[in-house]
Amino acid sequence: MRALVTGSVGFFGGILKDRLLSDGWEVVGVDRLVDAPQPGYAPMVVDIRDAAGFGKTVRGCKPDVIFHCAAVLAHDRKNRAGLWSTNVDGTACVAQSAIQAGVGALVFISSNCLWSTGWDRPVTENDVPAPVEIYGRSKLAGEEHLLSLSRELAVKVVRCPTIVAAGRLGLLSILFEFIHEGRRVWLVGDGGNRYQFVSADDLAQACLMLAGSPASGVFNVGSDNVPTVKEMLSGVIERAGTRARLTELPRKPAIAAMRLLSSVGLSPLGPYHYRMIASNFEFDTSRLRKATGWLPTTGNTEMLWGAYQFYVAHLDQLSRAHTGSPHRSLSGLGALRIVKWLS
Incomplete structure (x- = not known):
């Protein structure tokens, strides 16, 4: 089997690429x-918005499946036009080439x-999306375009x-910096x-199972037995063995402050956050479970602990590294440096 993975140098695209290779796929x-x-x-170094270049690549490699992971993320607030053209026009180009x-x-x-609001129940595929940021709107537009082609292409x-x-x-x-340095870790509300x-491994498994399934349409993926944020962070802090401790902030004033800092560009946290x-x-x-038999294997706390361990083990290298993926890079604190000083 042969796969084409867009965004193969990115965080999840790279993990999916490695999983495919380990399973014997050509990628x-x-x-x-x-x-x-x-x-x-x-x-291959190709921009997915380049219809001629990307189309030539697809025709040349003749993949059985395209895994479309490439996207400009919400972190890139200054490049709104590039975000939209990559996530929407690029997705249309990928579909047409396929x-x-x-x-x-x-x-x-x-x-x-x-979505941009909390729910008192699990969100289903039939719930109507309501994105608040350009990134969410671009992903929704990409979805809608792909699903409109369902008679011509098996879209998952x-x-x-x-x-x-x-x-x-x-x-x-x-978060990891605050825990590692033994500072206060602030909860917005009671956690x-x-x-x-x-x-990432469970998501890769879902992608492979869907690729081999006749099922098409929209599928949700996620962990089981989700703990409260307070339970999750307490579990990581306890294992880390640092002097970090959880401290609650009043919900409404904290969110109002975050909104203000975001609006003037002083916080790495945007409206969604x-x-x-x-x-x-x-x-x-x-x-997804019914269509493929997929089951998640790792819970929130275990995932976060594994990511924290990697952070601690590679901190010296990470502080010097420059990587193309925001998910693999250290985030700047912005005005949160003041919060760190108070912690």
């Missing part, structure tokens, strides 16, 4: 960044950023929450909310 990787070839893996080349299936990685949209694995940093690196993650930081969000994954 062609497409990214704007250079990658090293290896047995069974041929990286149709023209007769590709068997397209698996598209979408996001829980399609995978809506996932925050993807966590060893090496996942980004905004989590701020009683539940916010679902998914392990301050709206959801004290809210419940879990996906109902029963449709």
Whole structure:
């Protein structure tokens, strides 16, 4: 079997590429960044918005499946036009090239950023999205375009929450820094909310199972038995053995302050983050389970602990590294440096 992975140098695209190779697939990787070839893996430097270049790549490698992981993330607030063109126009180009080349299936990685409010129950595939940021709106537009082509292409949209694995940093690196240095870790509210993650390995398994399934449409993915945020962070802090401790902040004033700092560009946290930081969000994954037999294997606390261990073990290298993926990079604190000083 042969797969084409877009965003193959990115955080999840790289993990999926490695999983495919370990399972004996031939993989062609497409990214704007250079990658090293290896047995069974041929990286190509191509922009997915380049219809001629990307189409030529697809026709040349004749993949059985395209795994579309490439996206410009919400972190890139200054490049709104580039974000939209990559996530929407680029997705349309990927789909058109797949149709023209007769590709068997397209698996598209979408996001829980399609919503921006908490829920008192698990969110299903039938719930109407309401994104608040351009990133969420771009992922929704990409979904809608792909699903409109369902008569011409077997489309499998995978809506996932925050993807966590060893090496996942980004905004989590701020949390890890506070824990590692034994500082106060601030909860917005009492920490009683539940916010679902998914392990990168479990997501990769879901992608492979969907690729081999006749099922198509939209599928939610996520962990089981989601603990409260307070339970999860307490578990990591206890294992870390540092002097870090949880401290609660009043919910409404804290969110108001986060909103203000975000509006003037002084915080790495955007509208999605301050709206959801004290809210419940879990996906109902029963449709995926029924269609493929998929089951998650790793819970939130174990995922976060693994990512924290990686952070501690590689901190010296990470502080000097420059990587193309925001999820593999340390995040700047911005105005949160004041919070750190007070911690």
